[in-house]
Amino acid sequence: MVASTVLPAEHETPRITINRFGLWLFFLSESMLFAGLLVARFGLLGTEVNEEVSQSIGLLVTVILLASSYSALRAEQAAKARDRAGLVRWLTLTLVMGAIFLAGVAYEWVEAFDAFPTSTTFGTLFFTMTGVHAFHVITGLVFLLILLFNAKAGRYDEDSWPVEAGVKYWHFVDVVWVFFYPALYLI
Amino acid sequence: MAVVGGVVGGAIGYVLGAAGIMAIRAAVGARAWEVESVTAGAWLVAVSGWLLGVGAWKYWVSPWFGRPERTYATHGWRRYFDFDTDHKVIGIQYLVTFLVMFFMAGLFAMFMRWELMRTGEDVVNADQYNAIMSLHGTMMVFVAVAATVGAFGNYVVPIMIGADDMAFPKLNALSYWLVPPVLVALTVSFAFGGYDTGWTGYAPLSVQSDVGGLFYNLAFFTLGLSSIIGGLNIIVTVVTMRAKGMTWGRLPIFVWSIFITAMMSLIFTQFVALAMLMVILDRTAGMVFFDPASGGEPLLYQHIFWFYSHPAVYIMILPAFGITLEMISHFSRKPLFAYKWAVGALLGIMGLSSVVWAHHMFTSGMAESLRKPFLASTELISIPTGVIFLSALGTLWLGKIKFTVPMLFALGVLFNFLIGGITGVFLADVPVDIQLQDTYFVVAHFHYVILGGGIFGLFGGIYYWFPKMTGKMMNSGLGKLHFWAIMLGFNVTFLPMFVIGLQGMNRRIADYTPDLEPGNKMVSMGAFFLGSSFLIFIYNFIYSWARGETAPANPWGARTLEWQIPSPPPHENFEVPPIILADPYGYGEADSLHADMGIGTLEEAKDSERV
Numbered sequence: 045m046v047a048s049t050v051l052p053a054e055h056e057t058p059r060i061t062i063n064r065f066g067l068w069l070f071f072l073s074e075s076m077l078f079a080g081l082l083v084a085r086f087g088l089l090g091t092e093v094n095e096e097v098s099q100s101i102g103l104l105v106t107v108i109l110l111a112s113s114y115s116a117l118r119a120e121q122a123a124k125a126r127d128r129a130g131l132v133r134w135l136t137l138t139l140v141m142g143a144i145f146l147a148g149v150a151y152e153w154v155e156a157f158d159a160f161p162t163s164t165t166f167g168t169l170f171f172t173m174t175g176v177h178a179f180h181v182i183t184g185l186v187f188l189l190i191l192l193f194n195a196k197a198g199r200y201d202e203d204s205w206p207v208e209a210g211v212k213y214w215h216f217v218d219v220v221w222v223f224f225y226p227a228l229y230l231i
Numbered sequence: 232m233a234v235v236g237g238v239v240g241g242a243i244g245y246v247l248g249a250a251g252i253m254a255i256r257a258a259v260g261a262r263a264w265e266v267e268s269v270t271a272g273a274w275l276v277a278v279s280g281w282l283l284g285v286g287a288w289k290y291w292v293s294p295w296f297g298r299p300e301r302t303y304a305t306h307g308w309r310r311y312f313d314f315d316t317d318h319k320v321i322g323i324q325y326l327v328t329f330l331v332m333f334f335m336a337g338l339f340a341m342f343m344r345w346e347l348m349r350t351g352e353d354v355v356n357a358d359q360y361n362a363i364m365s366l367h368g369t370m371m372v373f374v375a376v377a378a379t380v381g382a383f384g385n386y387v388v389p390i391m392i393g394a395d396d397m398a399f400p401k402l403n404a405l406s407y408w409l410v411p412p413v414l415v416a417l418t419v420s421f422a423f424g425g426y427d428t429g430w431t432g433y434a435p436l437s438v439q440s441d442v443g444g445l446f447y448n449l450a451f452f453t454l455g456l457s458s459i460i461g462g463l464n465i466i467v468t469v470v471t472m473r474a475k476g477m478t479w480g481r482l483p484i485f486v487w488s489i490f491i492t493a494m495m496s497l498i499f500t501q502f503v504a505l506a507m508l509m510v511i512l513d514r515t516a517g518m519v520f521f522d523p524a525s526g527g528e529p530l531l532y533q534h535i536f537w538f539y540s541h542p543a544v545y546i547m548i549l550p551a552f553g554i555t556l557e558m559i560s561h562f563s564r565k566p567l568f569a570y571k572w573a574v575g576a577l578l579g580i581m582g583l584s585s586v587v588w589a590h591h592m593f594t595s596g597m598a599e600s601l602r603k604p605f606l607a608s609t610e611l612i613s614i615p616t617g618v619i620f621l622s623a624l625g626t627l628w629l630g631k632i633k634f635t636v637p638m639l640f641a642l643g644v645l646f647n648f649l650i651g652g653i654t655g656v657f658l659a660d661v662p663v664d665i666q667l668q669d670t671y672f673v674v675a676h677f678h679y680v681i682l683g684g685g686i687f688g689l690f691g692g693i694y695y696w697f698p699k700m701t702g703k704m705m706n707s708g709l710g711k712l713h714f715w716a717i718m719l720g721f722n723v724t725f726l727p728m729f730v731i732g733l734q735g736m737n738r739r740i741a742d743y744t745p746d747l748e749p750g751n752k753m754v755s756m757g758a759f760f761l762g763s764s765f766l767i768f769i770y771n772f773i774y775s776w777a778r779g780e781t782a783p784a785n786p787w788g789a790r791t792l793e794w795q796i797p798s799p800p801p802h803e804n805f806e807v808p809p810i811i812l813a814d815p816y817g818y819g820e821a822d823s824l825h826a827d828m829g830i831g832t833l834e835e836a837k838d839s840e841r842v
Contacts, residue, residue: 072497
């Protein structure tokens, strides 16, 4: 019996599946970091919230960040439809909203330094949690900027995976905020 | 050369990062230069600069900015100093780097035992002793966590599952090149006088310690990053890149052990990164996570730290279990006994690993109600561990055992881990633990587990896969001499530690009462013998790599895929993708064949595999 069979091509896992799986594992791992921060927050302070957090800024940046997830979704859809102009438009909008979110957090920080400095327990938790989250927002914005730069040059006309990855990461950062916002402002 | 680019990139990164932090500090009215805050902030930029300089920019990131893709083009020995994406190169990079770290840490142990030979502070003073002890512990833990997974997880696992590389080769190179900054941080820490917290870095001492402590935090944080990325890559590789016919039930047990280890790395390592981040923030940003006077909680550190670091114990030992079972089957010429139960046991250890952490904290002052549940969950671990032993013993039973060097190490793991495991049963018991906490009984216990189990497994793996990795045979006479020397040295060093621990010898201390001197002398003598036995290994390793006999493709007559291809394997591993027909342990079973390598006829394949 001759055994030198050629491997059937359909056996190989498609590259896109491998990439997606890796991305989701990354989210799983990152969730542990944020879960650890939440544990620290409730472990140290229970459900106590400092009354001087600015509810209006908190609500505003939350709405903007959630809205930016929608525009990110539209950007991904535009990339899949090979609509270059739409991709550029929606990416730009997402970037602007992300930047507004960061500006809001920065403004809140300046206020918070006086109200509850890092040397208080709530200040420690507030600055660490918003800081770690903002760091992820910044990296997300860097990815979105690179996407925008390349989208203009038409590099995603063939393969929209980078757009999908950047947008999924942006959604992930949003979902984290969905847990952090109530933990820091509401409960 | 790439490493030079990395150093330049790292220096530029540090300067840029430092400038940024100093600007922010000046803006908020603080003194611009303050070594801790500036270094902590600049570290991330410096490491990014190092990675970009060492090759991440050239081979990875630059196409994101519209530059053309470059394919990798370095050959020969220079590949090992470059951002090479071949899993076989990365495996060897990991192995050599961590061997260097291992021998550095071993040298520190020699200094510790020199000081402890007599009472009094006669060789080094208490501060120097603490620094040496802390660095020994930290480096050895890093080696135990990352060496086996990094070296053999990278080199062997893709071949064992019939893949041509890892799922994400560039990510793989990234995870390796994060390791040199770890070594740099630890060395710099020593230059700053080290730190005195031990490898566990408990707060609040770690918050108050000198600047050396900051580099410990940065080093652990960076190794964590490397570990997470590496773990992710291994999981995706094993799930998506298996050859046709390589079902989960046919996966070699070593692949299972690395796969499960990778899952633990992926999930738990974030917590140690978080613990390190919190300490850094307490140190540099005036935060109060661990300051009880301001409402913080020092025990929070221990909870978060051990939530990673206990699973990390299994990250250290499971690969060694995998290597041990693998070799016991191949060298007993018998199918692996209770394969499915062994896999289940590995999974069971992973499951339990997340619910036992507070057994490190019985005397910490945590709520007393937590003691019993953690006692019970910890004792439960002995059940899956026992199943691993049953699998090993059942395989050995009536086997045609070949006492090769790797097989001797596998049997050494069984012997040493038995002692380490059973003393662990005592230590998990709250009343016993309260007596023995922080004594040399604990030191002896974890050295039996990690050195006697994990590191013996690592060296068994080196002797086993060396012919495949280098294409040269290691001298087996010297190998056997090395085995018996370290087996003897190891047990003479660590068995008496149980006794002096019971007599009340505290760990992490440079001095002790005179009645403990005889025991300590014996430990020190054993340690010097143990340490010098590694000289045999170093000689054998270097000499055999340079001048050893050429290795055949399958010197051990083993059935797993890596032995069915040439030594060392060609770049793409397999000429034709293999098709897996059965599990790799069908020794002595008529007509069993692990894989159709697609070369020649099935009959020829059976003949060559039978050896």
